[in-house]
Amino acid sequence: MELDEMKQAWARMDLRQEGMEALLRQDFRDRRMDKARSTMRWSLLGQAVEIACWLAFVVFVASFWVEHRHVMHLLVIGLLLHIYGIAGIWSSVTQLFLLSRIYLFDAPVLVLQRRLAQLRRFRMVSTLALGLPWWFLWLLVPLVVLTWWSGVDRFAGAAGWIWANMGVGAAGIALSLWLARRLAGRPIRSPWLQRMVDDMSGCTLARVSRQLDEIARFEHG
Amino acid sequence: MTGRQHQQRFESLLHEHRRIVFKVAGLYSRSAADRDDLAQEISAQLWRSFGGYDPARAKFSTWMYRIALNVAISQARRWPEADRFEPLDAHHLETVGGGEPIAEQDERLTALYAFIGQLDPLNRALILLYLEDRSYTEMAEILGLSETNVATKISRIKQKLREQMTAAETAGA
Numbered sequence: 275m276e277l278d279e280m281k282q283a284w285a286r287m288d289l290r291q292e293g294m295e296a297l298l299r300q301d302f303r304d305r306r307m308d309k310a311r312s313t314m315r316w317s318l319l320g321q322a323v324e325i326a327c328w329l330a331f332v333v334f335v336a337s338f339w340v341e342h343r344h345v346m347h348l349l350v351i352g353l354l355l356h357i358y359g360i361a362g363i364w365s366s367v368t369q370l371f372l373l374s375r376i377y378l379f380d381a382p383v384l385v386l387q388r389r390l391a392q393l394r395r396f397r398m399v400s401t402l403a404l405g406l407p408w409w410f411l412w413l414l415v416p417l418v419v420l421t422w423w424s425g426v427d428r429f430a431g432a433a434g435w436i437w438a439n440m441g442v443g444a445a446g447i448a449l450s451l452w453l454a455r456r457l458a459g460r461p462i463r464s465p466w467l468q469r470m471v472d473d474m475s476g477c478t479l480a481r482v483s484r485q486l487d488e489i490a491r492f493e494h495g
Numbered sequence: 496m497t498g499r500q501h502q503q504r505f506e507s508l509l510h511e512h513r514r515i516v517f518k519v520a521g522l523y524s525r526s527a528a529d530r531d532d533l534a535q536e537i538s539a540q541l542w543r544s545f546g547g548y549d550p551a552r553a554k555f556s557t558w559m560y561r562i563a564l565n566v567a568i569s570q571a572r573r574w575p576e577a578d579r580f581e582p583l584d585a586h587h588l589e590t591v592g593g594g595e596p597i598a599e600q601d602e603r604l605t606a607l608y609a610f611i612g613q614l615d616p617l618n619r620a621l622i623l624l625y626l627e628d629r630s631y632t633e634m635a636e637i638l639g640l641s642e643t644n645v646a647t648k649i650s651r652i653k654q655k656l657r658e659q660m661t662a663a664e665t666a667g668a
Binding site: 276277279280281283284285378379380381382383384385386387390485488489492493 | 540543544547548558561562564565566568569572603604606607615617618620622625626627628636637638639640644649652653656657
């Protein structure tokens with residue numbers, strides 16, 4: 275049998291569409307379509323709010339290290355947080371840019387699928403790069419805020435304790451990555467946890483790479 | 496154009512080209528519930544994007560195919576990989592028909608679905624467009640390939656199908 279014969283069979287196929295048609299009309303009657311539009315607007319607005327938060331964070335830490343530039347450890351911590359904040363701005367702006375390229379979903383299939391895979395890959399890498407440092411930041415950020423608020427160097431009297439926590443943080447990062455690798459491939463009930471495990475174990479990256487390879491093969495093969 | 500007129504125009508165009516939504520949803524779903532969800536997701540995305548539709552840049556059907564296929568392929572990629580390429584079966588013949596069983600299943604359609612079931616999402620899109628009798632120019636515009644590339648791929652798919660049919664006939668003899 276040839277594909278052309280199948281084409282004829284396909285064309286003759288009975289289409290009983292009433293059920294699906296009613297479903298689509300129902301969507302409009304229930305105003306679900308308007309909801310879908312507003313959800314997308316909220317997601318773009320959320321991204322804009324995220325950028326504003328990162329900007330506020332950078333302004334705050336910049337004012338902190340400028341004020342304490344004569345105290346070496348406060349200057350170094352302030353500068354590290356400043357770099358972290360700039361990375362956050364860069365990540366949010368890039369995600370907003372990548373989102374804007376897929377927003378309408380009306381690009382040719384290969385173009386859009388490639389952009390989606392690139393967005394997924396960027397999101398995964400930036401979430402890890404900005405998330406894992408919180409094993410250290412959970413302590414550093416509150417201490418910076420306390421120092422700024424009270425005017426007293428909260429780091430000075432607790433250097434040993436802070437270093438010990440930094441060590442725990444480094445071990446925590448290693449443990450998280452090890453655990454993610456151990457859990458990879460196992461079914462996890464929580465979708466949020468599943469995504470986190472996939473991201474940290476490298477499964478997401480491998481999946482996105484396979485998608486990009488598949489697109490390239492289809493395009494050039 | 497007021498919001499109400501805008502919506503009416505969209506609904507009218509959606510109604511005119513509704514087969515595109517049904518066919519795409521049918522080919523990329525794993526169950527009847529999946530198919531309905533996908534059809535709703537496609538129509539929601541069409542509505543979201545409708546404000547940006549420019550008739551000077553593309554025919555409505557081309558624009559609609561792009562969105563429908565992009566939504567369907569993206570959704571298929573979210574499934575666990577083991578579930579993604581399940582062979583299409585009788586259920587899919589029903590789903591493309593809109594949920595009601597087709598009284599007399601055409602053997603050729605059954606064979607066609609078995610064949611489509613082996614294809615990855617991108618080749619599935621290509622064969623759908625071919626079966627829908629789209630021109631190579633339109634297929635190229637929808638997929639983002641050159642016309643030559645589309646022709647080459649269709650020819651390969653035909654060859655692959657021919658080989659499979661020959662093998663099946665040999666095995667059946």
